[in-house]
Amino acid sequence: MARQPVSLHGRPARLLVCSPDHYQIAYEINPWMRVERAVNPHVARVQWDALMAVLEKDCGATLERMEPVKGLPDMVFTANAGVVAGRTVVLSQFRYPERRPEEKQFARWFWDQGYEIMRLSPGFFFEGAGDLLGTEDVWFGGHRQRSDIRAYQFLGSLAGRDILPLELVDPRFYHLDTCFCPLSGGEVIWFPGAFTRDGQAAIMEHFTESQRIEVSEEEAVRFACNAVCIGKHVVIPEGCPDAMRRLTALGYTTHAVSLSEFIKAGGAAKCLTLALN
Secondary structure (H helix, E strand, O other), X not given: XXXXXXXXXXXXXXXXXXXXXXXXXXXXXXXXXXXXXXXXXXXXXXXXXXXHHHHHHHOOOEEEEEOOOOOOXXXXXXXXXXEEEOOEXXXXXXXXXXXXXXXXXXXXXXXXXXXXXXXXXXXOOEOHHHOEEEOOOOEEEEEOOOOOOOHHHHHHHHHOOOEEEEEEXXXXXXXXXXXXXXXXXXXXXXXXXXXXXXXXXXXXXXXXXXXXXXXXXXXXXXXXXXXXXXXXEEEEEOOOHHXXXXXXXXXOEEEXXXXXXXXXXXXXXXXXXXXXX
């Protein structure tokens, strides 16, 4: 019998994904990317397929697959397409010109699926669910590295709630989802060193000590925070035993996946998915 899919708040989990047919390191726009560290396309495909299988079969998610486009190697990281609320999507506006051609492709997919499409004012950089994360009570917006803090004023007005900005200071953790992962039970996986002291204080104010799963730098650079939480399932990159132990103690079922080829570009499980609900 198939699992009943569940999401962060009990609704069926639907995720947008894009296969790695054209994935490669074609340019360098973060500290992880090195053109000379070529991606092994066979291994990348095996890893991506394994992640999709875990999400579908073990976690009960429904996957919506969009077609990859040649020449756009980072389309595989669908978390950066935008942010979805109901049948409305606020599309991303990428800081680096290398990724801007993706905007048209993501817009076309959402248009074809019948979404209402909204955009920020020109000149406002915003990189989607890579930088905007939250719980039922509060949303957090990463800024400085990729997204503009000004974008959250518009997004907050659209959503009818305040968005708490968190400044990212370590270039290795350039998107919020590389160092911060809210969980369905109200906890958060996080790496404090990615934030300013004010950001650390804000996170500690909103999550109690028992709710904060602080990861070491060793596991942070293995992308422990770039996890996908679906109900009581957490899909996490392999090599993060301490984070997995603490998650298990909190009642989560963990699924370790090998994503080394994608970490070469600075992304892992969360970066490879976009929640559509």
